[in-house]
Amino acid sequence: MASNDRPRTGGSPRPLRAGDTWWYAAIAGETAGSFTARVRVRARRGCLGAVLLLTVVYAGLVLTATGRRWGDAATTGRRADTAAAGLLRDHPSLAGLTTLSLVLGCVLLLAVGLIRGRYALTGLAAGGVVTALALTGLLRLYAPRPRAAGAGALLPSGFPSAQTALALGVALGLALVVPQRLRTPAVGAAALWAAAVGAYTLADGRHRPGDAVAAALLVLAVFCGLLALRARRGEVRPAPRRLPAPASLLVFLPLALVAAGGLGAGIWLLGDTLALPATAPYDPAELRLAHRCGQALAAGVTATAAIVLLALLRHVDVTGPPPPYRLAGPFVEAAGVPEDEELVGPFTEDRDHEIS
Structure with missing residues (x-):
């Protein structure tokens, strides 16, 4: 994965392992060991x-x-x-x-x-x-239920x-x-x-x-x-x-x-x-x-x-949607997105990206 991957906001505080990235969280819905x-x-x-x-x-x-x-x-x-x-x-x-x-x-x-x-x-x-x-x-x-002795009806x-x-x-x-x-x-x-x-x-x-x-x-x-x-x-x-x-x-x-x-x-x-x-x-x-x-x-x-x-x-x-993900990296700036803007999901505005 690219070095610009970010962990999920509000996710597990443990150290990252292979595959624990914001991209995987956004695509798969959750990471292994996530909240x-x-x-x-x-x-x-x-x-x-x-x-x-x-x-x-x-x-x-x-x-x-x-x-x-x-x-x-x-x-x-x-x-x-x-x-x-x-x-x-x-x-x-x-x-x-x-x-x-x-x-x-x-x-x-x-x-x-x-x-x-x-x-x-x-x-x-x-x-x-x-x-x-x-x-x-x-x-x-x-x-x-067991049947009553000497009767065919079930016990109440x-x-x-x-x-x-x-x-x-x-x-x-x-x-x-x-x-x-x-x-x-x-x-x-x-x-x-x-x-x-x-x-x-x-x-x-x-x-x-x-x-x-x-x-x-x-x-x-x-x-x-x-x-x-x-x-x-x-x-x-x-x-x-x-x-x-x-x-x-x-x-x-x-x-x-x-x-x-x-x-x-x-x-x-x-x-x-x-x-x-x-x-x-x-x-x-x-x-x-x-x-x-x-x-x-x-x-x-x-x-x-x-x-x-x-x-x-x-x-x-239980009342709210999952927290948004903050994107960063060269492809975000290339898409013209300001650095302090927060987006929901892993894709940029122009949908032009590569998955490494």
């Missing part, structure tokens, strides 16, 4: 990891007898948990408020994107939510949870439409709301804990895949590095506590509740413990999914 390549690889790994964990949850909690027994115990244990049962009994309007909050969450997602004029990103976020809900419906209809199951998928889909969709400086507080607050929606569905007996966990992993896989696709098309660029705002810390710290505390307490309690006897009757204390274990695991996984996406989008701007 977009790193974002794509991280997002793709996040997507594959979420799919793998979803498979493990499905195999462990749906296909095995031990997992089904634990899920049934966690669902039954909601009646033995006097705190949750008393809250639902004293506040019957929570069902309507949960549905209303889901509708308002969808409206908020669309309104923020349209008001900011980010029509493509709004469509991408809405498409992610719709895709997650569609995959949820397909899994609920066609995922194989809400795997995965549509309410959790919708709530977390709205939360992760906000990461694409809100300004970069407000991404952490917006996504963090919405993820806490999604964890609360999942906790209500478990306390109300609509879903088992595995349903909410699977929904969170499914939504994370969908949005990681969308981020990888956007990076593959070269539609991400480095974001300015700033110190975290106080509002971000005020929201992120509770989210991190829910993730760490939920996963830690849920895994710790899971070891005790998996040892339930194979047949009834069960000790009410064991059922209550199973229910609280499921609540902790579902909340921890939901919060962790939001943290993973925020980590993948750290210092990533």
